[in-house]
Amino acid sequence: MYRAMLRWTVRVALAVGMGIGGGWVRAGQIFVTAPGTTTGGGPVAAEADFTTGASTITVTLKNLLSNPTDVAQNLSALTFKTSTAPGGPLSLSSSTGTLYSIDKQGAYTSSSLLANQAGWVLSNPSDSVLSLNVLVGTGHAGPTHTIIGGPASGGTYASANSSIAGNKPHSPFIALSETWQITAPGITANTQISNVVFQFGTADGENHVQGVPAPSSLVGLAGMGAAGAAIFARRRMRTPKG
Numbered sequence: 001m002y003r004a005m006l007r008w009t010v011r012v013a014l015a016v017g018m019g020i021g022g023g024w025v026r027a028g029q030i031f032v033t034a035p036g037t038t039t040g041g042g043p044v045a046a047e048a049d050f051t052t053g054a055s056t057i058t059v060t061l062k063n064l065l066s067n068p069t070d071v072a073q074n075l076s077a078l079t080f081k082t083s084t085a086p087g088g089p090l091s092l093s094s095s096t097g098t099l100y101s102i103d104k105q106g107a108y109t110s111s112s113l114l115a116n117q118a119g120w121v122l123s124n125p126s127d128s129v130l131s132l133n134v135l136v137g138t139g140h141a142g143p144t145h146t147i148i149g150g151p152a153s154g155g156t157y158a159s160a161n162s163s164i165a166g167n168k169p170h171s172p173f174i175a176l177s178e179t180w181q182i183t184a185p186g187i188t189a190n191t192q193i194s195n196v197v198f199q200f201g202t203a204d205g206e207n208h209v210q211g212v213p214a215p216s217s218l219v220g221l222a223g224m225g226a227a228g229a230a231i232f233a234r235r236r237m238r239t240p241k242g
Helices: 002-018 216-238
Strands: 026-032 046-053 056-063 075-082 091-094 097-102 108-113 121-126 129-133 173-175 177-183 193-200 208-210
Touching (some): 056 075, 056 129, 091 121, 097 177, 173 177
Antiparallel strands (some): 026 046, 046 056, 091 177, 097 108, 097 173, 121 129
């Protein structure tokens, strides 16, 4: 029974590493804004996590800046290049999430963001370049649904100016992060992501920030779990009982 349980553990770990039912995936392609980055609205901090698989790219976009002052610190677009040019047709789906409406005092109320209601639009400006944007494209939600970071430690957006606090044209905001899955024929688990560019604010084409690869220690954490579990289990199977 002991060996049977270990064999089961290996199978589960490998299934997670493969993405059950979807073939092998490549985890841990993570890009961030460099420390100390600023835009017209002040300091910004963002992260984009990519996982590629058979005809899919999963993207999680995060705003890491807490207690922002200006809407120009909110995320409104992400552009990136793929080493494999995707074929068509392309399609986009988004996850569920949370919306924040922020009043004039900086207090927020939350509501549910339903799947495929993020209001961000996928485009393919060139053969190997893809863009997610909330400000342009058919069905875009902008200037609402930009991605805002978390509140201050006191639980309010204490530093927010009138571009965030009580601003009906800009509200509600997507809270903290959003995840999309792009269906893109031709993409594989070996597809590499590069030339990541974050856009902040509500003016399309402005406040662009080049992303940089995350430290290898952070990237490693994204993909080591399943593989590590499988290796550990295999070693335990080879270890004789004491």
